[in-house]
Amino acid sequence: MTAPAPDTLASTAAPGRRGAPAAPRRRRPGAARWLVLLAFGVFFLLPLFAMLEFSTRQAGGRSFAAWRAIVQDPDLVSAITISLELAALTVVGMLLLVVPVATWVHLRLPHLRRPIEFICLLPLTIPAIVLVVGIAPIYAWVTYLLGDSPLTLAFVYVILVLPYAYRAIDNGLGAIDLRTLAEAARSLGAAWPTVLARVVVPNIRGALVSASFLSVALVLGEFTLASLLNFNNLQVTINLLGKRDAPVSVAVSLAALLLAFVLLLMLSYVGRRRGSSGVTEEG
Amino acid sequence: MTAPQPATTAAPGPASSGTGRRRSGRIVPYLAVTPFLLYVTVFLLYPTLIVVAGAFTDDANRPTVTTLRVLTDGVYLRAFARSIELSAVTAAVGAVLGALLAWAVSSGPPDGPLRRGVMAAAGVLAQFGGVTLAFAFIATIGLSGFATVFLRDHLGIDLFTGGVWLFDLPGLMLVYTYFQIPLMVLVFLPALDGLRPQWREAVESLGGSGWEYWRYVAGPVLLPAFLGAALLLFANAFSAYATAAALVSQGSPIVPLKIRGFLTSEVILGQQNLGKALGFGMVVVVAVVMALYALLQRRAARWLR
């Protein structure tokens, strides 16, 4: 007897707030807002612009020599390569470590959720500068066993990305109906590794991408542990370069910042597309 | 005359064909978690333990509190004081300015390019910064920085009449603010998103003005989130190392740089564990701040769901 239910009203506000009616947006004082944005824009863009200016100075004009030197300086190139390799290793390590644990906590070990969340948040409470003091003896062992390649930093980098990675993957698992999917797969005869690989992973792709991007950004920007454990990654090399050849170090700093910006911008598009979409009832 | 069959109900969960499978089904999840726990123990918990234990040990490896007591000595106490001052000031400034910027961003479309761009930029500056930010500021207001030169040549203002402050605490404050504001935006924006438009409209329908809305509703509702975010900023500044390491090459005004001193220079006999004691002190401060933050977060979540 009742009229058909209206379509699920699209929430114009932040995701996650289902059920809020769509109110036509009110016109707020636009002038004040744009003034604020402009002021902050200038404040934040000024140093970036200054970096561009600084790195292109030359007697009597502008030159991109410092920028070209980025790919010509062997130390810098090797540091960039090492940082990229470290980023890849860290992402792999993070995925191998976090995905199974997060999945099991959701499926079978809900009582371990609190302790594991606490552990994953610990790296935020233990500053890197303190961690490095305690980890130095451990790394003495690591380099003894595996040689002194900077790639061994990946071990501790996985720990550093743990808070962000666990939260992203945990949220991703929470957004899908994991229990139902796993039970469906099991009832069709899948063994647990298959469930993980074929059912869980494809459905949390967005969260995995998110965790990976954040890890890459963190690794590329890491300085404390690398420098105090005497490894030469990107940031350490930039720092050393600063004393030797300022324009090049400023150029590569700006390049690194821009690269990280593009990375995170791409992340914001991936994240939205695969965001949690509830099932809407029709009719 | 057959005996009635006992009713059997299927057990929930994956079918088990006997006690063997059921028992292994209970162990397997724990087995899967063990590598994770082992890894974390080796690379996180054990190092932390080393630092904590070392703080309570003296040079002869005997448990003591004298190492810690040295922290109350002038030099180290001053370093803590300066660290706390730096963190508090940049947290306060960052919180207020960051909240303002967050408000400006939140009033726009949630999927628009402005918001995406600001969030990505905030992510970069807040977490990636370190060395690159230090260099950014050297390029801006360093001795031959763009702004320094510009002000000197065009407006006759010399930034460094009172000494080169960029490489000392005032400089640190300025550069830290540069990444504190973006961090505030990242942490506080979700809280602003949690303000429902109906609240403002309800206030208006009851006869209230915009100011009254902020005073009686939005302000109180946002306060826990704001304070929590400010605490997070404090912890962030307190723990920061890279920027300071890149800017300050002489002297160690703040605690992280003092720890650097212990790791890079020769260890003075009788003070081996002092670095660990300093580290322990840092952990205590950050842990207290984070605990308060967690409490405030819970209150904020209740109102802004």
Next chain:
Amino acid sequence: MGYLELREIKKSFGGVLALDGLNLDLAAGELVSLLGPSGCGKTTALRIVAGFEAADQGRVVVDGKDITGVPANRRDMGMVFQAYSLFPNMTALGNIQFGLRLRDVPTSSRKQRAAELLELVGLVAHSAKYPHQLSGGQQQRVALARALAIQPKILLLDEPLSALDAKVRVTLRDEIRRIQSELGITTLFVTHDQEEALALSDRVGVMSEGRVEQLDTPARVYREPATPFVAQFVGVTNALAGVADGDAVLVDGHRLPASGAAGHPRGAAIRLIVRPEEIRLRPDDGSIPGALPGMILTQSFLGPVMRLTLRLESQDGQLLRVDVPSREAEQHAPGSRVAVELAARSPIVVPA
């Protein structure tokens, strides 16, 4: 001249016309519902009355005074939103008192008035609870009390029951009606649920695409729909295709009496709109004039009535829904053939 009037309201959002010359008038103390599908403009109309949106053209008049340009916080109207409108940092009592606080009412009178209202909505025991501790229905009661605390001239309700469970919806709906008539406050109520609108209102305004198609009492909207849209939106309907023939309609050669056909040129293609309870079934012996032969397919027990689905032999086997009193159900078993007759009251005839 009504107490609340909307005159020729036009409103567009970015090129999309939401309201197209809307006219509405409410008498003092009346409860009028705006009923319509989503997108018909009913919420927009309400928000224009409240002052949250400004009309592009047209006037809003209250008690003879033009308030079109008056800002929302000076209109002296109480508003209840669909959800989430209670201030989370105040208790139920605090929420209710808020409007009075803004008007600098002294504390003791404030508290007393709030207590009165809590009693009116039946939530005295929950005065110290915070919104997150209250159920959906309780929250809406507090929202209603809060809106009434300031003794507004007009009460506006924006789908206040849509977010609640079915059972709570019905209880609360009756409460709202009781409170509204006790206080005699002029009320505008927006909903997409026609049962709600018909049960609550003194008059119902059925809206479609930015216009009010009919503004009438619930009974007249149901029994004498003014347009095809109203006929099909309110209640369940059947539609038969046919041809006008004076004071009857020709449907597949059968002549069905319908005085409404007189207004249509003879031979014009039309549709007959018939409600399930306006159809009579007679055992078929193939020769009843003015009755369409058909066969019963299914029965659905709805409590007081049994809803039958039957397939007509003509009209390409069209399905009809027919309601018969439950006690007559045995006469109409699935598979039996019947003759379909229209009840005495004239069905609506609309152009095809």
